[in-house]
Amino acid sequence: MIETLKKDKTVRWIILGFLALAITGNFMEAWVQNNIMFGLARGLAVLGLMVLWRTGLISFGHALYFGIGAYAVGLVDRNLGISDIFLRLIFAVGASAFVGFLLGFILRKYRGIFFAMLNLAFSMVLYGILVKVESLGSTDGFSVSQTTILGWAPENKYALFAAIVIACAIGAVLVQCYLKTALGSLTTAIRDNELRVEYLGFSVARAIHVKYVMSAGLAGASGALLAMALGQVDPDSMVNWPVSGELVFITVMAGPGSVIAPFLGGVVFEFLRTYAFELAPEAWQLIVGGTLLGIIFFLPMGLWSLLERIWKRRGVSS
């Protein structure tokens, strides 16, 4: 496995790219650093959604796991005073993956729009609870204290930035490894033909369950990192349905082409929103929604396919 990994071009690109990002991050303007940090954090959730999408499934409710991750960080901070990034991530990923594991028993039977909608229903149940329960902060949510790394409280955001870059790189490499295994190659196989997979002797439900738990864990990590980067959790920006919509939006915008695409997509989305907000504070949704439509129409395989086309053209002409 390690041998094949060494040869894997994508893994090399991930390591190089994220390393470069981690280094240059220190010299970035704070807001650029912030946007990249938010974008990468969101990219982790998108990565999980991309694995599901390759399997032929789209979830309209992954804000559920995103929110569980974020609230897990908030709650262990508020109730147990845990500020360490590793502990926070363990709690967040553990909680979201566990819920994903439980709900997976139900969801693995569903496909298409039913899968999308049942996820939405579950995420809205959590939203309904969070909004109404005062001890969980209701509509306001609550703030999250600064993150420490193994007892060290960094003075500026760069440490967290670097940590997020590393976490995302690890996530990307792991998912890439997974996709390269036989189990991972079942993603396309299941999307293409479930019946055949069953008759080859593999339980489609179980394969989907594995992917679902994985996507839940990734979304949990994503929400946790974003909560730490923002220092705030609340139901409307973490759990409500437009958050799920946004995640799917980024997934489609990025395209299923590569495990790097979700991070690219996340960062592009963050900048798109920032500029839309600045350009037209009264009509920023118009720009975001218009972009989404444009992508679905003209780039159905996402931004990544555009990059691939450019690279290919270069390869041919030179």
Next chain:
Amino acid sequence: MTEVPALKVTDLCKSFSGIMAANNLNVEAADGEIIGIIGANGAGKTVFVNMITGYLKPTSGTIEFQGKDITGIEPRNATHVGVCRSFQVSQVFMTMTVEENLLTALSIAKQDGRAMLQSPRAPDLLIECERLMTLYKIVDHRNQVASTLSQGVRKLLDIAMAVVSNPKILLLDEPTSGVSVEEKFGIMDIVIQALKEQGATVLFVEHDMEIVERYVDRVLAFYQGEIICDAPPIEALRDPKVIEYVIGGDHALNTALSGGAGHA
């Protein structure tokens, strides 16, 4: 033939909201036997295949495989015990190449956790894939995406994928449907040749009486959910009930017989 039969079906019934799609089916098949299943559309052939491979649960009756009861088994468990099938409409991974299709199938067929965590391009799998592609004569198409294959080649791929786990019993649902007349015999030659090498018991659903006559040891004729004839092909194809309900009239009979004779 004193040992237990490879497949033993006893009093198998299946009804869909009162309509009997399978009525008291009793079949035995020995190791290495090749059996043709014939019948008009809606006679219950595919229902029979679907029940044996676990796609449909029978209403009553039992299915035994090498003496083990496999009634109502999940499709994937049917595969595990060694009962595999192909499909009337080829069920392959349309966006993958021929090679990827077979590699995916092979890595699943290995049935152990370690294999699933390996790359599907592991050396042993590549060798096995090469062998299958050669055996089924699809090696020239190895890098072609399945959706662009001709019907015949796709059928071959479909069958090749069905045999990756070396099944003891293979059920082929209309292996030549949708295939051009010129290709038919070529395909069946390849398939039967390959399967004989494996020593598998084969049951295949077929409309073309020429093919039935040429390749099978025994014929099961279906009509309205019942088996109306179970005999060697020469006998079965002359059975008046089979002629009336399956082959349909003198014309068909004559064509079938003369065609069959011509090839024989």
Next chain:
Amino acid sequence: MKKLFTRGVIRVSALAACCAVGAMMAGTASAKDSIKVGVVTFLTGPAAGPFGVPGKNGAELVIDAINAGTLPAPHNSKGFGGATMEPVFIDEAGGGAKQVAEYRNLVEKQNVDAVIGYISSGSCMAIAPVADELQKLTIMSVCGTPRLFEEKPRSHVFRTQGNAVGDSIAAARYMVEMFPKMKSYTGINQNYAWGQDSWKFYDLAMKKLDPASQASDKPQFPKIFSGQYSAEISTMLLDKAPVVHTSFWDGDIEAFMLQGLVRGFFQQKKLVSVVGGSAVDSLGKKFPDGVVLGTRGKYGLLVREDMSDPLNAWFVTEYKKRYDVYPLGPSYQYAKAILYYKLGMDKAAKAAGGSPNQDQVMSALKNMKFNSFDGEVSMSLGEGRQAVHPVGYGITKWNAKKGEPGIEKVKYYGAECINPPAGTLSEDWLNQGMPGAKCN
């Protein structure tokens, strides 16, 4: 065709990248004689019309006047410590996490000198820790939750609006004085910090002021911006309590009033609206008479006719002239926050003898007492960061002569009558029975 399109996309992306770089560079430049301030208010969503836009208008009016030096004396010096303010307006709609992201962009991308604004208590609670972390002077203008300064000490946050405790105690005092026979009360409040705190402190104050009074066991807490209150209205109509307390604001108060009106709600129930001022103008003649109404200070309907204070007179006149409507509570609140910033800048500039740094401005702002458009404001709570000021209530009565909404029996409660002394938590003070409250 496809090729052409791809090429087009590439060019556009390249252009966008150039713009991005350009914008980054532009963001960093800022001259000394002008300051850039982020002004955050609702520009979209249901709160934009009744709160966000009046707030923005109030801010714009006062910023322009200060830049030109046309405010009435004693605030008629030009500029903010001599500098001209260039406001950057930002939308407050969306959740707290989104606000935090936008706040970071304001501070780190736009490099503003200060941030003024925020209407929702949810936004304020989310922004405060980030403001302290980024060490950017931030003046909250409208939000009301007392938790802002009672949960944690803040280093860079100020608030020029009195908190929900004062509003609620004043409401309770008014009810006990004016309607002593109405002993039981229920409430309908939004289920977030503002609504929860408003109800909690109203309830506490009523219990202390009139031990015989009793709260309903089914106060309603619908989600903010839900807009449909038919079932809630039924529940309260079935409730025996004659008094209904509400801290609804934004579009919700108007929706609630409209739905209550046709169901005879206001003939059967005495409504105490802590901040219903915005609905009075938008609903006009439809707004029922007899509602106990507050505006969270000497704002809006309460002081519209009162031209005795020159600052208020100027504000009402100029606002009406420019926007053709009367200023509402949020207009005053934003104007006040802007004025406060100006006074701090002026004082700090004078002390420093030039452009002051942020620390100098903050120490000038702390514990300041000043006269705003709504009268005297004293930054006496929260270690000199939280304002107290009088709060008044009245009873609505349509002014048929002028064809305008009117209000009667207005009573003001002084800052020290409705706020705990510095250093005491509001809840403790109320539980102790409000010792040392100075009412006249």
Next chain:
Amino acid sequence: MLAQVLTIILDGLNYASFLFIVSVGLTIVFGVLKILNVAHGAFYAWGAYAAAYAITQASELGYPDWIGFLLIFAASIIVGLVLGSIIERLILRKMYAQDEVLIALATFGLFLVLEDIILVVFGVDPYFAYQPMAVLGNVVIGGVFRDVYSLTLFALAVVVAVGCWWALTKTKWGKLIAVVIYDREISQAMGINVSAVYLIVFIVGAMLGALGGAYVAPTTSVAPGFGIDVIVLSFAVVVIGGMGSIPGALIGSVMVGVLRAIAVHQFPELELFVVFAVMAGVLIIRPEGLFAPPKARTI
């Protein structure tokens, strides 16, 4: 006690009527076009704005208050016709071959765009078009004042339900639609103008969405963000009833409406939770919803 039960039922039915009118359009569009239309929320908001604008203008011009009822219907028809035909012809028609979930995402993009165009067209100030509600006054039922307007909402829901039932089962168009629902390709082969059926169904769906908004407009303040909560609510109703089923939408609305009313009266803190818990519960037990329409065999 009795009064309270009666009140809960009336509150529930009132909310159910509102939900039904909004969600029936969504379910029809899903049944025929197989599109989960997120932009339905935008039709709702557009209907509300158009009606509120027309009513306030008419009131300022001195027309009698009852004219508002005409304007409500006129506004919904115009909004449905204009937005429905533009969106179906220019955008959705090019997408039918795509994955249904991707189309749903495209309608999410449309929703965002349409929401903000509202701001550009109508501004951020809220509209109050209370005239139609005020003119009908109130009546005492179960010891509680109820507004007559809400009761007419109930009547409207019944009219819409009966109308849909009649149109789908008794008219030529209804039969055509049934055929198209059953199998898109076969009906095309039979010479049915499927494209026209799609357009008309989408326009009708849009009109019903707009009608929901327009009829609700007089009861509330029509402000930006009007359509956002309605989307998931109507999703819940449609999913509970079975996507594409009109009786399903009816039952779903009544279930959600009554349960919510019970929650508001008895357990206010469960109000939001209850809707989606029911949705999740129904999906787990019967994923196709309580009344799933028949499906053509695909194998």
